[in-house]
Amino acid sequence: xxxxxxxQLQAEWxxxxxxxxxxxxxxxxxxxxxxxxxxxxxxxxxxxxxxxxGANCYVRCETVKGIQVRLLASxxxxxxxxxxxSIADLELCGAELSVKLYKKVVxxxxxxxxxxxxxxxxxxxxxxxxxxx
Numbered sequence: 636x637x638x639x640x641x642x643q644l645q646a647e648w649x650x651x652x653x654x655x656x657x658x659x660x661x662x663x664x665x666x667x668x669x670x671x672x673x674x675x676x677x678x679x680x681x682x683x684x685x686x687x688x689g690a691n692c693y694v695r696c697e698t699v700k701g702i703q704v705r706l707l708a709s710x711x712x713x714x715x716x717x718x719x720x721s722i723a724d725l726e727l728c729g730a731e732l733s734v735k736l737y738k739k740v741v742x743x744x745x746x747x748x749x750x751x752x753x754x755x756x757x758x759x760x761x762x763x764x765x766x767x768x
Contacts, residue, residue, distance in 0.1 A: 667705045668694060668744065672697060675695070675697075677692055677737070677750045678693045678753060679692050680753045681726070681732060681754050682755060687711055687712060687713050688725045688729035688732065689729060690733035690735075690736045692706075692707045692709065693706055707740060708736055710732050710735070730752070733754075737750065
């Protein structure tokens with residue numbers, strides 16, 4: 636074993652370590668599909684930058700108590716370094732990733748839901764929102 640860490644580093648570590656107890660108070664709701672929901676929607680968002688692209692899926696449940704929206708799944712990928720791609724190409728990759736995520740989510744949920752796809756780019760279809768039946 637090497638020499639002990641400097642006293643300032645030891646103090647910082649002890650302060651950090653003492654805050655870890657607070658993590659036990661963190662609660663993450665796991666239920667995303669409420670059986671009492673009057674309507675359930677899946678909203679898929681995709682976006683891209685020069686370095687990466689990704690897709691997210693949110694579940695929106697409407698109940699008599701109100702509306703609940705939760706992140707259900709997300710995927711991201713690093714943009715290829717081997718060849719330069721335009722932002723439009725990467726936005727299209729993000730949209731494709733969104734569709735792949737959709738297929739996995741719908742297969743797992745096995746319930747009828749309304750599905751929406753969102754993007755901030757007009758390079759894919761000229762529209763900002765696609766609605767599926």
